Amino acid sequence: MEYRTISLTTVTNHIRKLNTFSNWLVENGYLQKNPLAKVKVKKDRSDKEAVRPFTQEELSILFQTDIYTKKKYYRAYHYWLPLLGYYTGARNEELCQLYTDDLVLAEGSST
Known part of the structure; x- marks a missing residue:
């Protein structure tokens, strides 16, 4: 199966939003602890997502x-x-x- 890839920034944003939602679930008694509390996306230094400066x-x-x-x-x-x-x-x-x-x-x- 072929999937469309997403950028590292998009992955990080999705995790951040899910983490916020998981915190809300904990605060309101739906979860005992946030399963995403320590999840971080490690950026590969070879990743060339940086924006180049204008000429x-x-x-x-x-x-x-x-x-x-x-x-x-x-x-x-x-x-x-x-x-x-x-x-x-x-x-x-x-x-x-x-x-x-x-x-x-x-x-x-x-x-």
């Missing part, structure tokens, strides 16, 4: 879109997330958790 050409294309040249965007994060990623190197998941209060204008920067 200069790809960055030029991105920042020459109407979002940046004509300030045409539907939501503010369409404009700000790529800029924050460019200047900080942070992952999208990290940037999407930010609040506006988390951002500070550095001394000497222009607004």
Whole structure:
């Protein structure tokens, strides 16, 4: 039988969700202990799931879109997330958790 494989990240996310559910089962008396409490996915160092950085050409294309040249965007994060990623190197998941209060204008920067 042939099966479609899933990424290591997807496996980790499924285990995390099942672990949360198992904790709920324990807290509500349906299980005595969480069978997934110590289950972790060991990442193989040869695994090449890492995302490659953008090339200069790809960055030029991105920042020459109407979002940046004509300030045409539907939501503010369409404009700000790529800029924050460019200047900080942070992952999208990290940037999407930010609040506006988390951002500070550095001394000497222009607004």
